[in-house]
Amino acid sequence: MKKRVLALVLASAMVFSLAACGSKETGSDQPAEETTQEEAPAEAAAPEEEAPAEPNPVELNVTTTFAGEDGNAQNFKAAVEAWCAETGNTVADTSATSDETFKTRVITDFETGSEPDVLFFFNGADANSFIEAGKVVSIDDIRAEYPDYAGNMNDDLIVDSLVDGKKYAVPVNGFWEAMFVNTEVLDAAGVSMPGTDYTWDMFLADCQKIKDAGYAPIACALGNIPHYWWEFAIFNHTSPATHLTVPESVDSDQGQAWVAGMEDIKALYEAGYFPDNTLSATDDETFAMFMDGKAAFLIDGSWKVGGIVSACQSDPEDASTLDAEKLAKFDVTYVPGQGDRKATDLVGGLSMGYYITTKAWEDPDKRAAAVSFVSYMTSDEVVPVFAQHTASGLKNAPAVDESVFNPLQIKAMAMMSGATSLTGAVQDIFQGDCRVSTFDGMPEIVTGRVSAVDAVAEGLEAYQNAQ
Numbered sequence: 001m002k003k004r005v006l007a008l009v010l011a012s013a014m015v016f017s018l019a020a021c022g023s024k025e026t027g028s029d030q031p032a033e034e035t036t037q038e039e040a041p042a043e044a045a046a047p048e049e050e051a052p053a054e055p056n057p058v059e060l061n062v063t064t065t066f067a068g069e070d071g072n073a074q075n076f077k078a079a080v081e082a083w084c085a086e087t088g089n090t091v092a093d094t095s096a097t098s099d100e101t102f103k104t105r106v107i108t109d110f111e112t113g114s115e116p117d118v119l120f121f122f123n124g125a126d127a128n129s130f131i132e133a134g135k136v137v138s139i140d141d142i143r144a145e146y147p148d149y150a151g152n153m154n155d156d157l158i159v160d161s162l163v164d165g166k167k168y169a170v171p172v173n174g175f176w177e178a179m180f181v182n183t184e185v186l187d188a189a190g191v192s193m194p195g196t197d198y199t200w201d202m203f204l205a206d207c208q209k210i211k212d213a214g215y216a217p218i219a220c221a222l223g224n225i226p227h228y229w230w231e232f233a234i235f236n237h238t239s240p241a242t243h244l245t246v247p248e249s250v251d252s253d254q255g256q257a258w259v260a261g262m263e264d265i266k267a268l269y270e271a272g273y274f275p276d277n278t279l280s281a282t283d284d285e286t287f288a289m290f291m292d293g294k295a296a297f298l299i300d301g302s303w304k305v306g307g308i309v310s311a312c313q314s315d316p317e318d319a320s321t322l323d324a325e326k327l328a329k330f331d332v333t334y335v336p337g338q339g340d341r342k343a344t345d346l347v348g349g350l351s352m353g354y355y356i357t358t359k360a361w362e363d364p365d366k367r368a369a370a371v372s373f374v375s376y377m378t379s380d381e382v383v384p385v386f387a388q389h390t391a392s393g394l395k396n397a398p399a400v401d402e403s404v405f406n407p408l409q410i411k412a413m414a415m416m417s418g419a420t421s422l423t424g425a426v427q428d429i430f431q432g433d434c435r436v437s438t439f440d441g442m443p444e445i446v447t448g449r450v451s452a453v454d455a456v457a458e459g460l461e462a463y464q465n466a467q
Contacts (some may be wrong), residue, residue: 057088058365060373063106064120065352068097071306072173072386074317079385083376089369095120099225110135117360118370122352123159123169124428131163136355138166146371152380157350157393162429169353170378174391176302176348176422177228177335178415184329185296189213194333196418198343200236200264203336207273210296217273219295225283226265226442228299231347231425232335233261239340240421246430248464250457258460262438262445262452269446279443299335302348302390305408322406332412348422350393354378389413391422434463 066076073095080091094116096102103126109115110130119136121127130136139158142149150158150170158167183193189210194202207217220229235243237257247255268274275286275295289295291311298304310316312327334343354374360366376382383392389409402410427435437450437458444450 056365057090058369059090059092060118060360060366060369061092061094061116062118062120062373063109063116064093064095065098065102066120067095069307069310069316070097070303071309071388072303073306075385079377079382083373086376087369087372089373091373113359115357115359117357117363117366118373119355119357120172120352121169121355122428123161123171124351124424125162125431126428127161127168127355128163131161131168135358136168137358137361138168139170140166142356142361142371149371149375150378152395153378153393154395158353159350169355170374171350171353171393172378172383173387174302174348174350174393174422175352176346176390176416176419177231177299177425178302178332178346178412179335180290180298180300180304180308181331181333182290182293182296182298182329183331184293185210185213185215189215189296191296193331194336194343196334196342196344198334198336200336200338204271207268207271207297211272215293216275216289216295217297218268218275219286219290219298220274221278221281221283221286222265222269222274222442222446223279224281226439227427228301229265229268230261230438230442231427232299233264234258234426235261235345235347235423236264236336236338236341237261240345240423243423244426244429246426246463247456247460250453250460255456255460258456259452262456265442266446266448266452279447293329302412305332305389305412309406309408319406324407327406327408330408332408332415334415334418342420344418344420346419346422347425348391348419349424350391351424351428389416430459430463432466434459434466437462 062080064076066072076095077093080093084090096105103122106115106119106121107126107129110133115130115135127136139150153170155167158171159169160166161168179194181193186193186206189206190213191206191209194206210217218229220226222229234257237260238245238254242254245254247258249255250259269278275281275289278286286295287298287307290298291308308330309319309322309327312323312330313319314321314323334346337343337345354377356370356374360370380394380396380398383394384398386392387397389405389412400413402413405413437455438445441450441455445452445455
C-alpha cells in the first residue's frame with residue numbers, strides 16, 4: 001500500500017513536470033504588423049533572441065540513512081528515480097544504515113574532502129565538526145539565492161545548529177522512541193499490554209512474570225547497542241524540562257540522575273531480565289529473538305516499525321508478501337516511567353535533515369541540482385510518504401488516511417496520540433568519545449567491574465574537556 005501511495009505522488013509530480021515542459025502559446029489576438037525593407041533595413045533588424053541553454057545534466061553524490069531495514073529505503077529509491085527522470089540528472093547513492101560506524105564514516109569523509117554533495121544526517125552535536133569547518137551551507141545563505149528554499153517548512157521546527165544557532169538541515173520526517181511488544185510472549189506469561197500509566201514498578205513485576213514463564217523480558221544487546229536503555233534510564237531520573245542538560249559534574253544533582261539511570265540498568269541485568277548473551281550478542285541477534293517470540297520488550301525508534309513489518313514479509317521488499325497473522329503479534333507502547341517522567345513522555349523530534357555541502361554549492365552546475373534535489377525530497381507531496389506515522393516539519397501537513405497504513409503503523413499512530421511530550425535525545429549532545437565509558441563500557445558497569453559513578457564521571461570529564 002505504501003508503494004502505491006508513493007507511486008501516485010511521484011506520478012503526479014511527473015505529470016506536473018511534463019505539463020510544465022509543454023510548448024508555450026506564442027500567438028496573439030492582434031495580427032503581427034508587416035515590416036518592409038524600407039521601414040526596417042535588414043542590417044538594423046534585431047537578432048532573434050536565443051533560448052537560454054539547458055543546464056548540463058550532473059551527477060549528485062548523495063548520502064542518507066535510507067538504507068537497510070529503514071522503512072523508507074524503498075521510498076527513497078523510488079523518489080530518487082522520479083527526480084532523476086524529471087530533471088535528467090543522476091544520483092550516486094552511498095546511503096547506509098544509521099549507526100556509529102556510519103556517523104564516523106561521514107565525519108571522516110568531511111575531514112578528507114570526500115564529503116557528498118547532499119547529505120541526510122543528524123542535526124545535533126554529530127554535525128558540529130563539519131559545520132564548524134564551514135563544510136555545509138546554511139538555509140539562510142541558500143535562500144539568498146533561492147528565496148523559496150524550504151519555504152514550505154515551519155521554520156520553528158527546523159533545529160538550530162549547536163555551533164552557531166543557524167539552521168542547516170531541512171527535515172523530512174521526525175522520530176519517536178518507544179517500547180515495542182511481542183504480545184504473544186505477554187499472553188504466554190499472563191501479562192497485560194502496558195498502557196499510558198505504565199510505571200517502573202509495574203514493569204519490574206511484569207519482567208519477573210515473563211522470566212518465570214521462560215522468556216527473556218527485554219531484547220537488548222548491552223554489549224552492542226545499549227543506546228535506548230541508556231537514554232530512557234537517565235530520562236527516568238530527570239524530566240522533559242531537564243533531560244537535555246548535560247551535568248557539569250558527577251556530583252551535581254543531574255550527574256547523580258545519570259548515575260541512578262546506569263544503576264537501574266545494572267539492576268535489570270542482575271535480575272536476569274536481559275538475554276543470557278546480552279553482553280556478547282549483536283543488536284540483530286536480540287531483534288531476531290524478539291521477532292521469534294523469545295523476548296517480550298524492545299525499546300527502539302519509529303524506524304523500527306519498518307523493520308518489524310519487513311521481518312513479517314517473506315520478501316522484505318514486497319509488501320504483498322506480508323504475513324498479517326505474524327504482524328498482529330506485535331504492538332508498540334510507552335517506556336515505563338518513574339519520578340517526574342510519565343510513561344507518555346517520549347524521546348523524539350526532528351533530529352535529521354538534508355544538508356547541502358559547500359563543495360556542491362561552489363559548483364555552479366551542482367548548486368542548482370542540489371537545491372532541486374532537496375526541494376523535491378522535502379516537498380509537500382513527498383514528505384508525507386516518508387513521515388507516515390511520525391512527525392514532519394511541514395507548514396501544511398496533510399490529513400492522515402489510515403487506509404494506506406499497515407496495522408502496526410496504525411498502532412503506532414494510536415500510541416503517539418497519547419504522548420504528553422517529545423524531548424530530544426541527550427545522547428545527540430553527549431556524543432563521540434564522551435559516551436565511550438557508558439556506551440562501550442556498559443558490560444563493565446552492569447557486571448560491577450566499573451562503578452556507575454566512575455563511568456559517568458569519565459564521560460563527563462571527556463565532555464567538559466571537549467568544550
